Amino acid sequence: MLKNSKISGFADEINEDITVQVKLLKKLGISHIELRSANGKNISDFTPEEAKELKDYLSDNQIQVSAIGSPVGKIQITDDFEPHFKTYQRVVEIAKIMETPYIRMFSFFIPEGEEPEIYRGEVFERLQRLIAYAGEQGVVLLHENEKDIYGDNAVRCLQLFEKFYGDHFKCTFDFANFVQCRQDTIKAYEMLEPYIEYVHIKDALFENGEVTPAGQGDGKVKEILVKLEAKGYSGFLSLEPHLAEFAALKSLEKNADKRAMTDGELAFTIAYEALRKILD
16 A cells, blocks of 8 residues: 555654664664654754754665654744744755755644634734745645644644645645544545645544554544545655553563663554554
């Protein structure tokens, strides 16, 4: 299944040390990374010189960057936007250094207890600025559905894509985040399918929101990957395990090699094996 897709992942969930991240990626045969942090430092805080050094290290180890896992748009909609826009400009510069067009982003946290629609105008204004700059710089913003932001459910995600979808604004589909928002993922997929450019692989349970390996939750991961295959999807499948706190993590160990792993290494390996099982 999805033989033309490439597996990537948030390797900072393995370990904050980039050398440990790369070692396990290579062991698993994964040649791409969604770069969120390295050596304990968020990618948005890297200087251009630090980014070039990191890029050289990854290239020397035959690891390519599938996307920048940026924090763009992950602030309150009521926060001052100007300092955040400067952070965004830095992220764009880093994406170019890393030779990826893709930047993962969000559509701003909504104050607790308030209706998201109240802030629709401000969300749209900010996105318009971000997307215009992406167009100027030749990068692609990938909006991820995320709990408590404007685009947390499929209806509001669809609003964003109907307004802004194009060469520089597309969809990252995240199964677990939809489940945690009580959103049926099949309905979400059917609404957003024309806009999907990138996929995050993690699953979750409706009952308590707990993240699980792919295929073990309520995200209908296999069913949706079958649908993606039928439409000819050839983009990235990016592992975002979120399993280090998973209650049943240790019970999933099957051999001595796994028992010798740290929680981060074990979680990432189990997430990878769960995806491979579905794909195979």
